[in-house]
Amino acid sequence: MSAKSAHEDDLSQETTRFRCNDALYFAFRTCGESQTLQPVGRVYTDSSRTFTLDDLSVLSVLEYATSPRTRSELLDFVEHEFSVSSETAETTLETLVSGDFLLPADDPIFRRRSEWMERTWRRALYYHVATRDIDYIDDTPDDRYESRETALDSYRNENSPPDLFGDFEKSTLVPLGEPDALPQRSLESVLLERRTVRNYSGESMTESELSTLLAHTFAPVADVREYIAKNLDDDPTLHLLSAQYPFDVFVIVGRHETLEPGVYRYAMREHALTIVEPLADPVEVDGLLDEISHQPYSRNSAITVLFTQNIDRERWAYRHDNSLRNLYVKIAGHAQRLILAGVSMEFGAFQTPALDDPVVDALVDVDGFTNPASYLVTLGK
Ligand SMILES: Cc1cc2nc3c(=O)[nH]c(=O)nc-3n(C[C@H](O)[C@H](O)[C@H](O)COP(=O)(O)O)c2cc1C
CATH class of the missing domain: 3.90.930.50 (Outer Surface Protein A; domain 3)
Known part of the structure; x- marks a missing residue:
């Protein structure tokens, strides 16, 4: 000392x-x-x-x-x-x-x-x-790009970076179908109309509505991930870009035109779902949503999207525990796009990160240590 x-x-x-x-x-x-x-x-x-x-x-x-x-x-x-x-x-x-x-x-x-x-x-x-005092690896205005490149190269030599999309090779995928365009509405009107909704009618979501909602929410993510996958060999700093999406997506279907109630995982590249856990009926779904949030506000909704953290994706590229804060903020940003897309389609949304961690992680079958569920967005009419 x-x-x-x-x-x-x-x-x-x-x-x-x-x-x-x-x-x-x-x-x-x-x-x-x-x-x-x-x-x-x-x-x-x-x-x-x-x-x-x-x-x-x-x-x-x-x-x-x-x-x-x-x-x-x-x-x-x-x-x-x-x-x-x-x-x-x-x-x-x-x-x-x-x-x-x-x-x-x-x-x-x-x-x-x-x-x-x-x-x-x-x-x-x-x-x-x-986490207030961090060492910046690229705190050198003249060679900021080079210092990032060197650091990321050395990480890559130590061990391979996390996958970009998740592995769905062995999964049975249910394609979501072609999305529609989002309704032509001004961003201003959507922003002003958005309210947290805690009361739903029990109306089901249609096939095209679910496809449209997920496609427009996650298309920017899928597009950038594709770009990264293609260009990573030429530019290792794209790993920093891949860490902008440190999450995976699950959909708990309660009331849908054709999909059976259950927990599904979203395959972004394929724009498809794969079943994780079938559930008996919408009433069971409502009960589970109560249990994971300890609040009754998702009852009678159509679907609930759960963002799970992909800590490895963030931690691989950012070697300071300060980045856990970035991870939360990034997920919230993507969740907000989902909410606004939903509002533009006249869905109400309820959102909370106040989840019962062990219960929700068990429901979607993720390892709470590296892929904890962190943000819930319920949507319905
Ligand atoms: C990060 C976050 C967490 C929230 N958690 C809860 C919650 O656990 N329960 C709840 O009833 N509302 C929750 N809300 C909704 C807020 O209470 C709501 O956004 C706030 O009252 C403002 O109302 P508005 O969304 O209708 O504008 C949450 C909102 C955000 C952004």
Whole structure:
């Protein structure tokens, strides 16, 4: 621990009381070729830093400082607890303060963070803070393109990139048929008309309506994916473009002119569906939608589209966990196009990402670790 802390000068003030930083966590990390586990402490202030810990006995000092302590109290504690000289105790204390393990008890950060803690947003705070300071691989105006190309080439040499479309080779596909054009309406009128709808009539969606809705929502995605597939060898930076679509699409059919109720997966390239799980009838579908959202608002709707995250696609191209935020935003953007296409066809839409993760992941049969379902859009009249 050598990084300079804003609080080292406070150590010279005899009256300053120090308190253990309340945003710390300890973990074991694999390190080196031997893959041994090394204890580390991650410390959060306005940013986050990780320190390897050579000696876990330091935890007893932090525990002692869960109540505010003066410098001399802390020095006494360290000297007696570890039977060390006063110089060694001083060094230990300086190290803990410079690493922000100990902070002045009146540091405003305790107050600024308290609402995160009290409202059980602690883990969100850790993620938020830890992903605020990222290293840009292409932060070099003169050769931005080259630095991206080099990085992506090296990723490609390590392991192959995730597939672009998903594998439907062994699936039985039900073609959705030719889509119609979207009704000629101004974007302004569609935007102004859109409202969240929580009450549906039970009317079924027709074949051409479902085809039109999915085709117009996802055609831009399918087109770009095709372009990437064709040109990737010439331009590895297209991997960054492929990571703009870090999702897959499932359709839960409740009421449709010809399709049986069930969970289907959408094959974008083929513009077709493949059955994942047949369901008995629209009433069973309504019950399952209640269970996955814990809300009754999808009842009597026609279909529900579920966006599942394709974390691998995002993570392969973007090597910083900050990108999980991008992934959420990207999915929301595509979901919004679905909603607006639906509104232009006079469907109402209800949307929520507040899903019961294990239940929804089991329903669509995805691995919640790498392909969790994250956004639900229900459509109906
Ligand atoms: C990301 C997101 C999540 C939402 N989650 C819910 C939800 O869980 N339950 C609900 O009833 N409405 C939900 N809504 C709908 C909002 O409550 C609604 O958009 C807001 O009240 C504004 O109304 P409007 O959509 O009719 O303009 C959500 C909307 C968005 C954009």
